[in-house]
Amino acid sequence: MDVAVVFWVVIGAIAMAGIIGNSYRATQKNAMIERLIEKGQPIPPQLFESRKPYDWRGFMIGGVILLASGIGLAVFFTALITWQVQGEGQRFLPFISAFPIAIGAACLLIARYLKNNE
Numbered sequence: 001m002d003v004a005v006v007f008w009v010v011i012g013a014i015a016m017a018g019i020i021g022n023s024y025r026a027t028q029k030n031a032m033i034e035r036l037i038e039k040g041q042p043i044p045p046q047l048f049e050s051r052k053p054y055d056w057r058g059f060m061i062g063g064v065i066l067l068a069s070g071i072g073l074a075v076f077f078t079a080l081i082t083w084q085v086q087g088e089g090q091r092f093l094p095f096i097s098a099f100p101i102a103i104g105a106a107c108l109l110i111a112r113y114l115k116n117n118e
Contacts, residue, residue, distance in 0.1 A: 056118065059111035066104030073097035 029047060036043050074097035081093055 056114035063107030070101035
C-alpha cells in the first residue's frame with residue numbers, strides 16, 4: 001500500500017475517533033440528565049456548564065511532554081551523528097529537536113498566562 005494512502009487513512013481514523021468520542025460523551029451526559037429527571041433528583045448545575053475552552057493544566061502537561069521529547073530527540077540525534085554521520089553537511093539532525101522544545105516552551109508560557117488570569 002502506498003505511504004500516502006496509509007497516512008490519510010490514519011488521519012481519517014483519528015478524526016473519526018474524536019468525533020465518535022465526543023458524540024458518546026454527549027450521549028452519556030444526556031442519558032444521565034434524563035435519569036436524574038425520571039428519579040426526581042436535583043440536577044447538578046455542573047452538568048449544564050460547558051468545559052472551559054482552555055485549561056492551563058492541559059497546556060502545562062503538553063509543554064512538559066514536548067520539552068522532554070525535544071530533549072530526548074536532541075540526545076538521540078547527537079548520539080546518532082557521533083558514530084553514524086561522516087560528512088559535516090549532515091550534522092543538522094540535533095537541531096530538529098528545536099521544534100518540540102520551542103512549542104513546549106510556548107505551551108508552558110500559555111499555561112502560566114492562563115493560570116495567572118484564572
